[in-house]
Every structure is written in C-alpha cells, then in structure tokens.
Amino acid sequence: MPAKRKSSSRNSAPELLFGDLWEFDPAPESAAPNLKDTYSLFIGGKEVAPRSRNYFESVNPATEKALTRIPAAGKADIGAAFTAAESGYQNYWSKLSGKERGKYLYRIARLLQDRSREFAVAESLDGGKPIKESRDFDLPMAAAHFFYYAGWADKLEYALPGASTTPYGVVGQIIPWNFPLLMLAWKIAPALAAGNCVVIKPAETTSITALKFAEILQEAELPPGVVNIVSGAGATGQLIVDHPAAKKIAFTGSTAVGKAIMRSTAGTGKGLTLELGGKAANIVFDDAPIDQAVEGVVNGIFFNQGHVCCAGSRLLVQESIAKAFVQKLKARIATLRVGDPLDKNTDIGAINSKGQLDKITELVASGVSEGAELFQSKCSLPKQGYFFRPSLFQGVTQSHRIAREEIFGPVLSILTFRTVGEAIEKANNTAYGLSAGVWTDKGSKILKMSTALKAGVVWANTYNKFDPTSPFGGYKESGFGREGGKQGVADYLKINA
Ligand code: NAP
Ligand code: MG
Secondary structure, eight states: OOEEEESSSSSSSSSEEEEOOOOOOOBBOOOOOOSSOOOEETTTTTEEETTTOEEEEEEETTTTEEEEEEEOHHHHHHHHHHHHHHHHHHHGGGGGGGGHHHHHHHHHHHHHHTTTTHHHHHHHHHHOOOOOHIIIIIIHHHHHHHHHHHHHHTGGGGTTTTOOEEEEEEEEEEEEEESSHHHHHHHHHHHHHHHHHEEEEEOOOOOOOHHHHHHHHHHHOOOOOOOOOOOOOHHHHHHHHHHHSSSSEESSSOOHHHHOOOOOOOTOOEEEEEOOOOOOOOEEOOTTTTTHHHHHHHHHGGGGGHHHHTOOEEEEEHHHHHHHHHHHHHHHTOOOSSSSSTTOOBBBBBOOOHHHHHHHHHHHHHHHHOEEEEEEOOOOOOOOOOOOOOOOEOOTTSSHHHHHHHOOOEEEEEEEEEEEHHHHHHOOOOOOOOOEEOOOHHHHHHHHHHHHHHHHEEEEEEOOOOOOSOOOOOSSSGEOOSSSSSHHTOOOOOEOO
16 A cells, blocks of 8 residues: 655645555565574584584574574584694694685685575574665675685785784684674684684574585585584583683673683683674764764664664764754654565564563663653564564663663664763763764764774764774773774784794
8 A cells, every 4th residue: 555645734745654554565585595404513524413412493583483403512512623623723724825725715705695695594584684684784794704804814914014923723713693694704704814723603593504604614615624613502602612722712792701701711821802792872963964864873773673782772962953853763763664584675673582582671671660761663563473663762861771781672772962072971981882973064073083982983974884894893891802804814813922
C-alpha cells in the first residue's frame, strides 16, 4: 500500500507518513548459506571431531531455532591445536618469504570475495545482523583486510622502521560475536602477514562463519597448522590464554574478560593486545548540518543493532538545538524497519542472543527507574525471535547507568551541553575511550575536539567509517594495541633486544 501523504501547508512539500501505512514487499536474500549439520574443529589443516566429544547448538536469533552443531573444544583439543600451530610455524610458515606468505593472503581474500554472498547469508542467519550489512560491510571489509595485509607481508621492515623484529611464533586469538568474520579477519590477516601461526576461537553464539572459513583455508591450500580454528565457550578461551605455547594473546571482547586475561597473562612474558568495550560520545554542535547529523547519529547507534564496540551510544547535543534535533531523530527512528535479517529492506535485525536481549532489557529498565524518559519506535516486531525496538532516552544524567555502562543494543542515551568545554568534559567522563564523533561546520572545532577527546578514533561529520589502512583501538578501559594500518601488523612483531 502506498504511503499516505499529508499536506502541512499549501507551499511546503507533503509529509510522508510511514508506520503501518507503508508496506514493502519482502525482499529475501536467496543465496544458500551451505551449512553442515555438524561442524568440526580445524586443526593441522584438517577438519577433526573434538576429542572432548562435546557439541552445542548454534541458534538463529531471528527464529530461536538451531542451525547446526558446533564442537566445544576441550583441553586435549587446545593442546592438539597448539602442537599443530608450532609445527606449522617451524616446518612451513617461518620458512616462507614475506612475498610467498603474501600470496596466500591474496588467495584467501579472493576466495572470500568469490563466496561472499554465501558467507553473508550464514553470518546473518547465525548472528541476526541485517543482510544488507553483512553483504555490504562485513564481507567486503573482511576481504579488504586480507588484501591490505597481503601487501604488508614482504614490507615488514617498514612497520617498525630501524628496529630488528621477529614474529611471536604462535599466537592465541579470541573474538566476540558482533562482527564474527570481520573480527576473525582483523586478527588472522595481520598475524599471518607478520609471520605468525594462530589458534583462534570464535564466540559461542557465532562460530559458523569461522568454521566455514576453514573451507576457504583448505581451498587456498594454506600449509597445515598455520591457522587452527577451535570453537567453544569462555572456558575454551581460557585454555587458549593459559597455554604455554601461546606467545601472544590477542583478545577482542568485554572489558571484564579483558581484565581477567590481563591478570592471567601477567608475569608470563606473553605479548597481549586487548580490544575492549566502549561508550562513545557522538557530539552535535548547533552549527552542524542537522539532517546529516541525524543520519550519522542513527547510523552511530543502530548499525548492527547497536552491537558495536565503537557505537555512538551517548548523544551529546548542544542545548540550543536539542529540542528540534531530538524531534527529527524521533521521526527518523520511527521509519527504521525491524525484522527478518535476511530481508534486504531490514534496517535492524535480531538481537544476537537471549542473554544479550535480557541484558539490554535490564539496562533499559534501569534507565526508566532512574528517571530518564524513554522513547521507543512503534514499529511492529516479529512474534518469534529476539528483537528490540529502536529506543532513545532523554533527560539522562552522567550518573545514570545508561550513561556509564555499555548497553550493546539499539538504545541511545541523550545528554545536552552548552559550551565546547562542557562537551569535552562530559565526553571524556567515562571509563572507556574507544571512539567519538563530532558534528560541526567549523574545521577549527573539529581539530580542537579531536585533540581533546580521549578516544582511539574520532570521526568528524561522519560515523562508523572503517578502512584496513586506519588503526583502530582504545584508551583507558577500552584496551591497548591497534588493529588496522601498519600499527596492526607491528603489534604482531617482537622487537629484538
Ligand atoms: P566477551 O563475553 O568478553 O567474549 C569475547 C570472547 O571471549 C568470546 O569468544 C568469549 O567466548 C571469550 N571468553 C569469555 N570468557 C573468557 C575467558 N575467561 N577467557 C578467555 N576467553 C573468554 O565479549 P562479547 O560479549 O562476546 O563481545 C562484546 C564485547 O566485545 C563488547 O564489550 C564490545 O565492546 C567488545 N568489542 C570490542 C571491539 C574492539 O575492537 N574494541 C570490537 C568488537 C567488540 P564465548 O562467546 O563463548 O563466551
Ligand atoms: Mg547463533
């Protein structure tokens, strides 16, 4: 049914009324994800059943139905993976020139591109993200990281100019569930380019694309043991962290687990990089291009259901424009389509898991009980699956939990400010320091803000823009180390004493 039009005055353009009046035909993505009934671990270049004999189900969060069985690697499996990685390093990877290593990375990048539709569907099925994001963001970015780091493999002397370096040898890598394949690419590509072999664990709720990636490695004929993929829960991650053969741990996930890993590795001599949580300020000044800023704020918080470490989850808007800005924001949020992740028209897919939905629900309830004013889109939600309405809170103060804690869902907390100084103080008043956004017409204000904001990335008049050449990482409790750029490859090299 066409949208109804309402003429607000004789000369102004008619206003489109969305809501229930506006219907899109379903536009399901049709590529097959080619899932197996049961997956295997990938150790020493082979798909192997877990010695633990334990499996768990991977669930589609949009339907609550099981998709496939995933192996839960135990101690013997992790031992076998590290033995294979050590052998892969000694017998193959350390013997290849950078140029030869680079050829494998190029091959992996091209194979990922070839199968990108299939992987995008698998990613959306397993994690709940809209197909237009997995198709247009996760897959192209994952391939781009392999292409980019393929180029570094024979240029390592430029990563840390003047220093003599060696790879760590074998590294352990642990990744979260919000960008499963992309986080895998961020980890594996620079590690291999720098000459390391890896044992990597995907997150429990989103292991499918990591295990499918094993098929790509086999097609690329990567030498055995160079990459080992072991699925399992937090306990499997802990086994990786504690294994003596892991000479470096690279972790992306929550600050709480990051702190525990830092305690576990203290005094062991292992290298460590931590990419942790965030509570970014997206700051809108009264001289900003307002309509673009509204789009940027929407993208900043609702991209990937808000399951984004660098999400612009705190909107700081200048008081003089706050009322008008929030009005426009609410009108825009009302048009977001929530629903089937595989529908190409979907803006917001499913929340990744029941546990994450419960966490978001609890934090939103805390915002209401602490006195903030909740606005939620009135869109219809699917009857089955884990979904949450796009939401925003007004009247938020710095002491509210929703202003301090990472919600990791489609929920925006709005605060106001009057001066540049107040904006800087409020933006930096957080334990985190991963990212920030600044919206203004003035270049000088952008430069002042980006110097004053304690955040690894500051976006100006845009948000959530990524590129493999650009380093990404945190300050304070958002962690240390960088992924992307030459800093990303340098973090996989040891400087020789
Ligand atoms: P998480 O609970 O910390 O889990 C991250 C990974 O660590 C998962 O693979 C998890 O396994 C594993 N794990 C859990 N306990 C462990 C332990 N004791 N030892 C070793 N590994 C352990 O985080 P998440 O909920 O998956 O991810 C969301 C968090 O990641 C958010 O805080 C987000 O901000 C952060 N993140 C940061 C970045 C960045 O670049 N800074 C990027 C993306 C996400 P299971 O899943 O099986 O429990
Ligand atoms: Mg799943």
